Amino acid sequence: MGRNARLFVVSGPSGVGKGTILRQVRKDRPELHLTVSATTRKPRPEDTDGVTYHFLSDAAFDQLVSEDAFLEWAHVHGHSYGTLKTEVDPYLAQGCSVVLEIDVQGAFAVREKRPEAVLVFVEPPSVEELERRLRARGTEDEQSIQLRLANARREMELSCKYDVRIVNDKLDEAVERMRALIDHYENEGGFDQDGHHQA
Ligand code: 5GP
Numbered sequence: 799m800g801r802n803a804r805l806f807v808v809s810g811p812s813g814v815g816k817g818t819i820l821r822q823v824r825k826d827r828p829e830l831h832l833t834v835s836a837t838t839r840k841p842r843p844e845d846t847d848g849v850t851y852h853f854l855s856d857a858a859f860d861q862l863v864s865e866d867a868f869l870e871w872a873h874v875h876g877h878s879y880g881t882l883k884t885e886v887d888p889y890l891a892q893g894c895s896v897v898l899e900i901d902v903q904g905a906f907a908v909r910e911k912r913p914e915a916v917l918v919f920v921e922p923p924s925v926e927e928l929e930r931r932l933r934a935r936g937t938e939d940e941q942s943i944q945l946r947l948a949n950a951r952r953e954m955e956l957s958c959k960y961d962v963r964i965v966n967d968k969l970d971e972a973v974e975r976m977r978a979l980i981d982h983y984e985n986e987g988g989f990d991q992d993g994h995h996q997a
Contacts, residue, residue: 801984803890805912806897807905808976810920811950812875813932815966816899819920822973823980830980831896833885836862839877842937852882870900870907875945879904895984902953905960916983918976919960923967925951 810816824830836852838859847853854862859878863871871880881898889896898908908915922928928950932943957963962979966972 803893804895804983805915806918807908807915808897808899808918808920809902809905811922811928811953812946813928813935814920814922816920819972819976820897820899823977829894831889831894833881833896833898835879835881837877837879870904872901872903874901902956917960918962919957921957921963921965923965
């Protein structure tokens, strides 16, 4: 049976390990396109422009908003983040599944526009464990950690609205679940443009 290119949206609190899981899955599935978002936040030492994000000024971001260049965009942790349509549609058209790693507001905006999208929420085993991981990552100051923990609690309350939830307790198991669910949805029947299941 042939695979259908599908749109996946992956959310979860900052520091939960979404990026790590997706990079692992991609090792076996190099054609899977992980979108590069645009953002107005400042690059961190580990960031590379055009690879981790497209880093933009506020003015450049606003210009793209006015040109309707984004599939979705949102203010997250005090900055603007958005998914460019050019990061999504050309890949789906080529038959490659696309994965967006975005916040909950963005996920629900994508569901409105693309009801066939599969929304996946990655959860930490607990908020205490998330705090431990955020501190161990060492990329945020105390104020930013507190902001991210407050956002995490709010986001986790919305996780019940996602199609699938994955708890990232053991990384290997979370990677395996993500891999299996991508396979599952790609091998399901296709969806028409209104998001209705085709037999
Ligand atoms: P970070 O600054 O730690 O890389 O990301 C902060 C948050 O922004 C994460 O929750 C991430 O999911 C979210 N995010 C990253 N890119 C996008 C995007 O294109 N759109 C939306 N709505 N959220 C994004």
